[in-house]
Amino acid sequence: MDSIFFYRNLEIVAPKDGHLQGVKIAIQPNISVAGWPTEAGSKALLNFKAIEDATIVQRLRQAGAFVCGSTHMSEFGFGLAGSKAGEALRRQAADVELVLDLMGESRLAALHAAACGFKPSYGLVSQFGLIGLIPSMECCGLLSRNLKNIREILQTIAGPDELDFSIPDEEIPNFSPQEIDPQKTTIGFITEPQNELSNDKEAIFRYSVDELKKAGFSLREMSLPDFSLFSLVHKIVGSVEASSCAGRYDSVRYGPRALGTKNWNDMYLLSRGAAFGLLLKSYLFQGAFFQFENYGAYENACRIRARLLTDMQLLLSQADFLVFPIDNGATSGASELLADTYNQFASTVFANVTGQPALYLPPVSGAAHLGFQLAGPRLSDARLLAVGEYLLNMRNGGK
Numbered sequence: 555m556d557s558i559f560f561y562r563n564l565e566i567v568a569p570k571d572g573h574l575q576g577v578k579i580a581i582q583p584n585i586s587v588a589g590w591p592t593e594a595g596s597k598a599l600l601n602f603k604a605i606e607d608a609t610i611v612q613r614l615r616q617a618g619a620f621v622c623g624s625t626h627m628s629e630f631g632f633g634l635a636g637s638k639a640g641e642a643l644r645r646q647a648a649d650v651e652l653v654l655d656l657m658g659e660s661r662l663a664a665l666h667a668a669a670c671g672f673k674p675s676y677g678l679v680s681q682f683g684l685i686g687l688i689p690s691m692e693c694c695g696l697l698s699r700n701l702k703n704i705r706e707i708l709q710t711i712a713g714p715d716e717l718d719f720s721i722p723d724e725e726i727p728n729f730s731p732q733e734i735d736p737q738k739t740t741i742g743f744i745t746e747p748q749n750e751l752s753n754d755k756e757a758i759f760r761y762s763v764d765e766l767k768k769a770g771f772s773l774r775e776m777s778l779p780d781f782s783l784f785s786l787v788h789k790i791v792g793s794v795e796a797s798s799c800a801g802r803y804d805s806v807r808y809g810p811r812a813l814g815t816k817n818w819n820d821m822y823l824l825s826r827g828a829a830f831g832l833l834l835k836s837y838l839f840q841g842a843f844f845q846f847e848n849y850g851a852y853e854n855a856c857r858i859r860a861r862l863l864t865d866m867q868l869l870l871s872q873a874d875f876l877v878f879p880i881d882n883g884a885t886s887g888a889s890e891l892l893a894d895t896y897n898q899f900a901s902t903v904f905a906n907v908t909g910q911p912a913l914y915l916p917p918v919s920g921a922a923h924l925g926f927q928l929a930g931p932r933l934s935d936a937r938l939l940a941v942g943e944y945l946l947n948m949r950n951g952g953k
């Protein structure tokens with residue numbers, strides 16, 4: 555078995571002419587490609603093959619890109635346990651990777667691969683053909699060493715899709731290269747996420763903030779007292795959505811069916827019990843509890859989510875972008891404990907709750923720090939990437 559790829563595309567097909575011609579893109583096996591095994595990292599979809607291409611796959615191929623295969627992923631993309639996200643970049647087997655971002659997976663995988671990681675705005679990219687878990691918080695993230703690649707791919711895959719009714723009818727950002735004037739750009743840094751860091755990591759993050767200052771950006775210290783509630787909201791709302799979504803995996807239509815059962819109910823119970831791993835089972839049980847035993851907690855979490863979104867919008871009315879630290883806990887090993895998984899993603903989950911775009915930039919080459927995240931208002935994706943490109947150009951001696 556390939557250590558990186560779950561499935562490799564060995565077909566020799568002349569790519570179509572287009573601005574992505576020659577770009578190798580690795581996906582995950584939760585993105586449908588007709589005829590490819592599409593198991594989403596779960597026994598619940600064992601031996602399932604997609605019957606049609608996802609919208610993003612269609613658009614990438616039409617632009618000349620080569621989809622080189624699908625990499626091993628965590629079960630339904632939840633966390634990074636068992637995932638090889640970022641490895642195709644590290645081994646130079648792909649120029650770009652598409653990674654499901656439920657909690658910040660694309661950004662933490664980028665950290666591990668010393669690459670750039672981008673989570674687009676919710677509703678910018680079609681989810682038709684994407685096997686997901688948390689519909690209101692997930693999207694397809696992108697990893698590359700080159701922000702130009704990410705920008706050009708988003709220009710290709712972003713936009714309305716008549717097959718995905720979750721995409722609002724909104725103007726799509728223009729991903730053409732943009733000029734950035736740092737003196738007219740304000741970047742806010744929120745104090746609360748820093749309080750969760752160790753002294754060493756806080757000093758590292760301050761180094762990143764200094765890089766922004768040296769680049770000429772105006773910096774503004776800001777506060778979001780309820781920042782810690784992002785994880786709580788994601789735990790409750792996300793688990794309820796996941797529990798509902800996973801109901802379709804009943805072994806009748808997908809996956810292996812338990813043998814020797816006496817009735818349909820036994821078959822469902824035994825088949826579903828064998829279909830999911832321990833971590834995902836814990837998450838689904840939690841969602842079922844809030845859905846059927848403590849629905850009031852779910853309603854309260856939805857209200858808190860709306861308030862957090864309002865708070866974030868208020869901050870972004872006072873600054874163009876926000877800078878956040880990022881923790882590398884998820885790269886140190888996988889955990890089967892739900893609490894550990896959420897601790898690993900405590901620094902990234904905010905963008906999934908709010909639906910705003912978030913960009914991870916790696917550290918300066920050779921520097922002993924972790925890089926940082928930049929986030930902006932929803933649908934500010936193009937300008938956010940432009941700021942990232944400006945910073946990377948500055949590191950390389952450009953302007």
